[in-house]
Amino acid sequence: MTELLINLTSKKTPTNKQFSLAINQRIENKGITGIFGPSGSGKTTLLRAIAGLEQHLQGEINFNGKTLLNTNNKIFIKAEQRNIGLVFQNSRLFPHLSVYENLIYAQKRSKKSTLNIDKIIVLTELKNLIHKQSQQLSSGEQQRVALARAILAEPQLLLLDEPLSALDQRNKGKMLTLLIKIQQQLNIPMLYVSHSLAELQQSADRLLVLAHGKVIDYGNIHQVIHRLNEQPTDINIHQQTSLALVVKQHDKTHGLTELQLNDQHSLYMPLLNAQQYKQGNSLRCFIFASDISITLQEPFNSSIVNHLKGKITQVSMSTNKQAVLLAINCVQHTFYSQISLMSYKKLNLTQGLKVFIQFKASAIKTLTNSTTQNHIITEENGC
Amino acid sequence: MLISYLRLFLLTFFTLILSSINSTQAAQPLRIAVSSNFAPVLKQLLPEFNQQTGVATQIISGVTGGLYQQIKYGAPYDVFLAADSLRPQKLAQENLIIPHSRKTYAFGQLALYSAKNPKLSWHNLKNITDNKSKRLAIANPKTAPYGKAAQQCLIKQGLWEQLKNHLIIGNNIGQTFQQVRSQAVTMGIVAYSQLKLNKLTGSLLPKNCYSPIKQQLVILKNTSQLEKSQQFSNFLLSSKIQQKIAQFGYLTKANTDD
Amino acid sequence: MIDADLMALFTTLKMATISTIILLLLGTPLAWWLANMQSKVKVIFEAIVALPIILPPTVLGFYLLIAFAPQSTLGQLWLQLTGSPLAFSFSAIVIGSVLYSLPFVVQPLQRAFEQLGDHYLEAATMLGAKPLDRFFSIVLPMTKASFITAASLGFAHTVGEFGIVLMIGGNIPDQTRVLSIAIFDHVEAFEYAQAQALSLSLLLASFVLLTLVYLLNYKKVSR
Structure with missing residues (x-):
């Protein structure tokens, strides 16, 4: 049962009137699943709910047959006990620790400790950086460390919240290639949130599309993108x-x-x-x-x-x-x-x-050779 | 982690409690709470008492009112030398003293003092105070016995109405003395003993212009050393010591008229 | 310096050290709780913590004296627990100092915790760190400077405390007579030379302590 069952609605609070989330979806826990939608569509909220960092939601989350959340039965598995990793948009490396210490931090707290830290350092191409402080790194390097750190905790599911958005075009391609390589080598299921369709088109096996807190579509990446071409209702993508x-x-x-x-x-x-x-x-x-x-x-x-x-x-x-x-x-x-x-x-x-x-x-384009960004068309970045 | 934190917390807490237990087990010296105006005199008298009786003593000096409050809430003193008779009386009423231990050990005297003009005399105070720029310091008549006495004299002299808005009121007689001595205020009505102790000269106020400032001592009910306290009371009231007290600028039973 | 003054110095240091330890143990969770409180009731608790800054020490001292007196419930409890009265004991002045210096420890810590935010804590959580682990591995090292500030402010403030200690300690030599009271006594007794010597040593010690603190903070910032 490698699947993620989600049935969530946002609690109605006086401060949170306008934004509502209503998601009832089964997601296969295999390969990379992209979560796509415009900003404010609830992507990050959904991700944080799965992580256990979001408290203001009602409903159920079931992961590989284990209940992580069931507000009716007052079940809430704490984030640190879910064995789910999260790579944040801004890498959030601990500034008082060196790169190596950041990695050790994760490894020490891993429940399995089957991964070899040196191998992961090689895999994520961090060899020359391990003794640096995190402030000395470029944003691309920081994000690589964050990825390596998340992997060393050996999660059963890795969540990625806009992991490339802080990087420049060249680093985006590099990082994405690395991400795919890691997914394939270590076989960690990933949920990848992005507002960039190009990133997801390049990496995801499946795509979940959100708009206004609701699921618009879910399925095979190519099929979902093609369906988005034909029904440009809520989301206007580059067809x-x-x-x-x-x-x-x-x-x-x-x-x-x-x-x-x-x-x-x-x-x-x-x-x-x-x-x-x-x-x-x-x-x-x-x-x-x-x-x-x-x-x-x-x-x-x-x-x-x-x-x-x-x-x-x-x-x-x-x-x-x-x-x-x-x-x-x-x-x-x-x-x-x-x-x-x-x-x-x-x-x-x-x-x-x-x-x-x-x-x-x-x-014919791939992310690495395309100069045109491939994402949601908005007023600012319309073609 | 949480447990180690709690352990650290409890450890500190119990160390604190234990330290308070230990401190009570040591042999305690006789604790004498004394009004700050008499403390310097007592310090000079005590060595003789210590030698005579072999009793160790500790002085806790403070404002009479403050010491009274502390005694009311269980301060562990044995003997209390007040600067007045009011507080000892109150303590007696509140059943906080050993019955019949209340004794007058000295009578305070008032003196007019000016650091700039040591020859200033009480009798020509009137002429001087006509000059509005000159201010007079006295202790608070409401709380300090020396202040109340000073007020009585000023009323008798017919100066009160004229001066009352130009007075510098000190919390206690010690503060008033400091104000005058430091020349912050040109003149003031202070305790004669303060002048004597500091080898200064001033002008004594006539005894009959104020009701006697009785300074009384009491032995506190809480005392665990009644015998030593009694010894100390007797010592202080002995004629030899009373004479010495008189030399410090107080009146004693022997040299009072009443 | 005479023996009695040395004794007062020792009592002061003992009081300040124990108070500071208790202040940190008590102030840290309190500051954490306040920093993470969402409810508007927060301002009420913040005001309560800040009260000792405004309240005259004698007022606080007087209330504590009533609370610590053997007649009171707390005084009774203490008496039964330890066999000695709470009021006018060393424990009393420690408790008094803790209450009086609480805002000086809680406020810098609360500010540091608020500034830290939950970014790094969320990251640590997602790596499997439990709450106390997060505190010791993330919060403590990242807010070290504020802890040093809080501890030294608490310590210095306790050393300088006068009103409360006089009120609830009773100025008992070798137990509750601290440096500030010893200085006051010397002044009262016109022993200005001794008062000045003690004041100067207190001034110097405080100056050195505070300079060290700011130096440490400065190094931290400029690194």
Whole structure:
């Protein structure tokens, strides 16, 4: 029973009128589960409730068959007894202790103590930092120490609350890669809260979407992202095609990396670092809907390297009626293309029509090579 | 962790209690609570008593009113030398003294004193106080026996109404003396004994202008050393010591008229 | 300095040391409780703790005298427990000093705890540290400077205490006569030279103590 059962509502207090939480969800306790939503959607509150740091909630939390919270039966397992780890947004390293002492602090209090501290130091690339004080570290380094510290407590579940938000773009990619590596090597289930869809698209196996304290969607990461494309009601994301593809080969002579779509079809993207992205490994990538265009004839002699034949499965109008989103099924994958209303009318596109989609190699992105941030579109950071 | 904290707390607590137990087991000296105006005199008299009787003594000096309060709430004194007769009387009424132990050991005398002008005389006080800028210090007539006596004399002399808003009132006669001696106030009515003790000269006020300042002693009911207390009382009232007290500027039974 | 004065010095140091230990043991949980109190009732408790700053020592002393007297319930209880009266004992002046110096210990600690917040404590909790473990491994080392300040303020304030100790201690040589009272006695008896010598030593000792405290704090801050 590796699952997390959550049934929570926020207590109505005089000071807490506007914000309400009502979540009833079963979450698989395996791999990485992303929790996504705009700020104020209740992501952090949910995470803190699972951690045992939030007291103003009613209901039940059940973890791997063990009751952590049941307000009806007055059960509340204290945070320190839940064996759940938490990496905070701001690393919260103890300033009176060195990096090494911070790690020892966690290890000493671990109930299992099966992890070797030196191995974790190597794994999290902290070897050169262990004798420094936490104030001397960059924010990226601090967050790595915080991660290592949380791991050394050997939790059954690791919660991550916006762990990358304080880092710059380059460090974000590095940290995310590390996070995924650790998850795979140590097999710690993680709940990863972020307002950045790109981070979650790159790392999570499943996605839980929250808005206004309620669950909007939960399921496989790609499927949930695609559903978010089609129902831009509460959350406006950058509409995209989310993929996990096997790296077939790195073609240095042409400066491209080939990704396998199926036995016959491949996609090409700008050359990746062969050391980091090994042949045969799966690669998470995304293509913005605005980067995919439609032709009725098969493109010939085009600089655009990727094109696929498919069938329009769905047509939806954007809320402002200026653009059209098409879902096109090509080689058992659904791709999303956003085109102007003019093109839509000119090409006379309808559901069921056979078309070709085409996009440049550079339209295929991962977090590490994308310059465009992939998160909720708001006024400040709209595209 | 919590247990070790509690242990530390209890340990300190019990050490405190134990230390208070131990302290009572030692042989106690005779504790004499004495009004601060008589304390310096007593200090000079005590060596003789200690030698004569072999009784060890401790002096606790303070304001008569304060000492009275403490005795009321169980202060562990044996003998109390007050600067008045009021407090000993009260203690007798409150049944806090050994019956019939209340004795007058000295009568206080008033003197006019000015540090700048030692030749100042009580009889020409009137002329001087016409000058409004000059202020007169006295002890609080409401609480200090020396202050009450000073008030009586000023009334008799017909100066009270004129002076009453220009007086510097000290808490007790000790404070008044300090105010005058330090020249903070040009002149004041102080205890004659204070002048004697400090080898200063002033002008004695006529005995008949104030009712006698009886300084009384009592043996406290709580005493565990009744015999020694009695010895001390007898010592203080002996004619030899009474003579010595007189030399310090007090009146005694032998040299009073009543 | 004469023997009696040395005795007073010893009594003072003993009183101040024991009081400071009790103040820390008592003031720390109290300050913690106040710092973490959410309810508005907090201000009432804060006011109560701060009362000794405003109350004249003689007033507090008088109430304590009534409470400690053998006639009172507390006095009775103490008498039965220890076999000696509480009022005018060394224990009495320690208890009096603790009450009187309480705000000087509680306030800096409370402020330090409030400033510390719960960020680091939450982090420690998530690593499995229990409340007392958190206190000793996080709170104590991170607020060390405030503990030093609180302890030295408590100590210094106890050394300088006069009114309460005089009232409930009774100025008994070798038991409750402390330095401040000895100085007062000397002044009362016109023994100005001795009073000055004692005052000067008290002044110097306090000055050295406080300088050391501020030096320690300064080092801590500038590091």
